[in-house]
Amino acid sequence: MGEVRVRFAPSPTGPLHIGGARSALFNWLFARRHGGTMIVRMEDTDLNRSAEEYEAMILEALRWLGLDWDEGIGVGGPHAPYRQRERLDIYRPYIDRLLNEGKAYLCFCSEEELEAGRQELSARGELPRYLGKCRNLTAAACREKQAAGYRAAVRFRVPEGQLVVVNDLVRGRVEFESDGIGDFIIVKSDGIPTYNFAVVLDDAEMNVTHIIRGEEHLSNTPRQLLIYRALGFTVPQFAHISLILGEDRSKMSKRHGAVSVAQYRRLGYLPEALVNFLALLGWSPEGEREIFSVQELVQQFSLERVSKSPAVFNFDKLKWMNSHYLRQLPASELSALCLPHLAEAGLVEAEPSPQRLAWVERVVATAREHLEYAAQIPGLVQDFFGEEVTLDPQDTDAAEALRFETSPAVIARFREKALEFNEWDEETARETLKEVGKELGVKGKPLFMTVRVALTGKSHGRDLNTLLALLGPQLVARRLQHTLLLLQGLTG
RNA sequence: GGCCCCUUGGUCAAGCGGUCAAGACACCGGCCUUUCAAGCCGGUAACACGGGUUCGAUUCCCGUAGGGGUCACCA
Numbered sequence A: 001m002g003e004v005r006v007r008f009a010p011s012p013t014g015p016l017h018i019g020g021a022r023s024a025l026f027n028w029l030f031a032r033r034h035g036g037t038m039i040v041r042m043e044d045t046d047l048n049r050s051a052e053e054y055e056a057m058i059l060e061a062l063r064w065l066g067l068d069w070d071e072g073i074g075v076g077g078p079h080a081p082y083r084q085r086e087r088l089d090i091y092r093p094y095i096d097r098l099l100n101e102g103k104a105y106l107c108f109c110s111e112e113e114l115e116a117g118r119q120e121l122s123a124r125g126e127l128p129r130y131l132g133k134c135r136n137l138t139a140a141a142c143r144e145k146q147a148a149g150y151r152a153a154v155r156f157r158v159p160e161g162q163l164v165v166v167n168d169l170v171r172g173r174v175e176f177e178s179d180g181i182g183d184f185i186i187v188k189s190d191g192i193p194t195y196n197f198a199v200v201l202d203d204a205e206m207n208v209t210h211i212i213r214g215e216e217h218l219s220n221t222p223r224q225l226l227i228y229r230a231l232g233f234t235v236p237q238f239a240h241i242s243l244i245l246g247e248d249r250s251k252m253s254k255r256h257g258a259v260s261v262a263q264y265r266r267l268g269y270l271p272e273a274l275v276n277f278l279a280l281l282g283w284s285p286e287g288e289r290e291i292f293s294v295q296e297l298v299q300q301f302s303l304e305r306v307s308k309s310p311a312v313f314n315f316d317k318l319k320w321m322n323s324h325y326l327r328q329l330p331a332s333e334l335s336a337l338c339l340p341h342l343a344e345a346g347l348v349e350a351e352p353s354p355q356r357l358a359w360v361e362r363v364v365a366t367a368r369e370h371l372e373y374a375a376q377i378p379g380l381v382q383d384f385f386g387e388e389v390t391l392d393p394q395d396t397d398a399a400e401a402l403r404f405e406t407s408p409a410v411i412a413r414f415r416e417k418a419l420e421f422n423e424w425d426e427e428t429a430r431e432t433l434k435e436v437g438k439e440l441g442v443k444g445k446p447l448f449m450t451v452r453v454a455l456t457g458k459s460h461g462r463d464l465n466t467l468l469a470l471l472g473p474q475l476v477a478r479r480l481q482h483t484l485l486l487l488q489g490l491t492g
Numbered sequence B: 001g002g003c004c005c006c007u008u009g010g011u012c013a014a015g016c017g018g019u020c021a022a023g024a025c026a027c028c029g030g031c032c033u034u035u036c037a038a039g040c041c042g043g044u045a046a047c048a049c050g051g052g053u054u055c056g057a058u059u060c061c062c063g064u065a066g067g068g069g070u071c072a073c074c075a
Helices: A018-033 A052-065 A084-100 A111-123 A139-147 A195-205 A215-231 A261-267 A271-279 A294-300 A315-328 A331-344 A354-370 A374-384 A396-402 A407-419 A426-440 A445-456 A464-471 A473-491
Strands: A005-008 A037-040 A104-107 A153-156 A163-168 A172-177 A185-187 A210-214 A237-241
Touching: A005 A018, A005 A210, A018 A037, A018 A052, A018 A210, A018 A237, A018 A261, A018 A271, A018 A294, A052 A261, A052 A271, A084 A104, A084 A153, A084 A185, A084 A195, A084 A215, A104 A139, A153 A215, A163 A215, A163 A237, A172 A215, A185 A195, A195 A215, A210 A215, A215 A237, A261 A271, A261 A374, A271 A294, A271 A315, A315 A354, A331 A354, A331 A374, A354 A374, A354 A464, A374 A464, A396 A445, A407 A426, A407 A445, A407 A473, A426 A445, A426 A464, A445 A464, A445 A473, A464 A473
Parallel strands: A005 A037, A210 A237
Antiparallel strands: A104 A153, A153 A185, A163 A172
16 A cells, blocks of 8 residues: 555534544544554634634544644644635635636525525425526626625536446445536635535645545535546545444434543543444454554554444443453552542542542542443442441341341440551451451351441442451441441430 | 435444354353452344345345435535
């Protein structure tokens, strides 16, 4: 393969979508795999919907995912500028050329006229398409209209009776009849080119060799091909990857839950997990492995193994994959990832002391195996916070554990013993509890489960010794006392 | 509606004429564990349908059905 040049060209009309992220990823993997060039530019020709803040968000999301680029916004390059709105002067000569050669023409139809035409056609049961009203306007008529103050859009004159063939790297040969395509607008009446036109000019100017994008663009491709043909440009290779679907099999959108990369980041997903997951959505490596580092993905990626059929976004699998990466994270990083969520839940102060931070790190570490994404942390470490014990009414095993004949004695005695310490480690805590058991002749469930429930109100939770150690003897004593009073209230 | 794409378990997905049709997530069961989870072991579960082609179709071709995309002065 010769020099590879690919691009990711989102429109800044919203945050980076999960589908866009996958397109970016596939382009990036392909570029890196072949030692090619990755370009990032913006399709900001929609003045109404484009916003600078979205551009910043998209770029930030790409960086967070680890998808860097060699040319484009922020890094510059030989084909700058990389925002379509800043490239208007570059487009001008091509527009003039098409107009002069009669391959495009001015259209003075108003929005209302066009709408009326569409209505009429569909009322008669015919397909809505441009009727070609301005197709054969004379130059003189055009000048007259313009002099009268009418603003014109530019339409591409679609040649009749042509077969337009897309040789798609993932879909194979796809044929379209030019007769099925109405003359389409390439420059809006405000002088700004439309997407279908500008994208061709940019890709040609920037020598893009491979266009890897979502399948929704497949139907647009013949229009673009016609423009390549009209301007005599070299046609790049196309690869249309299938769509990402929601659980209900319709195109992934907001109502399917978290749909932007930023949302996953906020929830505490790791970029390497998202990248790994997205890579496996619509592409599959050889072999049976599922977990791949970015470097491994780069080594293995190929368009030949990209699937044609759409894929449902499987939240469960993403969660599983994220939990896998979470388990590999050093304790300090895991803690840092979780801290904002603990602070938000009001469990930990926003700027904890070093000692407190060290303690939080240990607490968070106990939840590591249970954690699917960082935002879940408050619910998982609740037991480590607070003075009081509330018996979970749903938890029948818990109530049972406090109803052993020996329960009050176990709790009272362990409390006394705990009071003798200012601090203790897991070892000491365990020994102390065992001594209580020996003293009172209690072991097994009536000993351990009773203490667990007396401490947390629940029959399930973190390892008891860990819990004791992290709670510390003084808090343990206070909680036990609290439960003791609770029990007296029940019996007395 | 026209055009285009797609169709293997609930989901992702391997397969590229001959397989007992991989693997992963989820689910169920067991082991481990003084709880839970993790981990390990095992289990349930699929080629949309109908015609061809072929000695032989999940695999190739044609229909049907279903799903999706697109037909904007949006991208």
